[in-house]
Amino acid sequence: MITNTFYFCRMLQIDKVLVSDDLKDALFSCDLKACHGDCCVEGDAGAPLEEEEISILEDYIDFIKPYMRETGREIIEKSGVFDYDADGEYVTPLVNNRECAFVYFEDGISFCAIEKAWLNKEIPFQKPISCHLYPVRLSKVGEFTAINYHKWSVCAPAIIKGRKDGTLLYRYLKEPLERKFGKEWYQKLATEIEE
Numbered sequence: 001m002i003t004n005t006f007y008f009c010r011m012l013q014i015d016k017v018l019v020s021d022d023l024k025d026a027l028f029s030c031d032l033k034a035c036h037g038d039c040c041v042e043g044d045a046g047a048p049l050e051e052e053e054i055s056i057l058e059d060y061i062d063f064i065k066p067y068m069r070e071t072g073r074e075i076i077e078k079s080g081v082f083d084y085d086a087d088g089e090y091v092t093p094l095v096n097n098r099e100c101a102f103v104y105f106e107d108g109i110s111f112c113a114i115e116k117a118w119l120n121k122e123i124p125f126q127k128p129i130s131c132h133l134y135p136v137r138l139s140k141v142g143e144f145t146a147i148n149y150h151k152w153s154v155c156a157p158a159i160i161k162g163r164k165d166g167t168l169l170y171r172y173l174k175e176p177l178e179r180k181f182g183k184e185w186y187q188k189l190a191t192e193i194e195e
Contacts, residue, residue: 014188017181018141022149024193026169027162034157037110039134041099042154045085046092048130057081060123067113072101132176
């Protein structure tokens with residue numbers, strides 16, 4: 001029997017997806033009370049967007065705007081729902097080259113206006129997949145998609161909580177990995193890791 005799952009250069013291959021060993025080894029569990037959602041307000045570019053997500057955001061922006069801050073709405077109205085990063089890739093726009101235009105704050109914690117509209121059942125789109133998958137990032141490697149763990153100091157509280165809870169990164173990301181690659185793909189990943 002031929003299998004399309006193998007280890008290659010510290011990567012696990014499941015179908016056309018290359019998975020960093022960090023995904024199976026790292027302990028991680030977000031702790032918003034400790035990190036304050038700083039991944040939405042720090043960095044040098046907005047969150048990566050897939051091309052089809054741009055049209056979804058354009059279709060539902062009127063439902064998202066009420067949850068956005070005024071500064072974010074102004075950016076969207078002036079420039080649209082996306083921008084480009086230094087590599088020419090689609091990203092969410094930033095306010096003052098810092099926070100995502102879609103961010104809003106509650107009790108000092110950053111939240112996503114897109115997800116707020118989704119939680120209130122006003123739109124069928126939860127949030128960009130790059131945000132849902134964070135702290136991992138996707139990249140193209142030829143015909144493959146690579147999943148790599150983006151290690152960043154703002155997520156230090158999540159590492160502490162993950163160690164305390166014993167939560168492995170691939171388990172923490174089960175829902176967004178299934179959303180992106182499907183439940184069958186995730187089951188293959190889990191089976192390969194657990195074996």
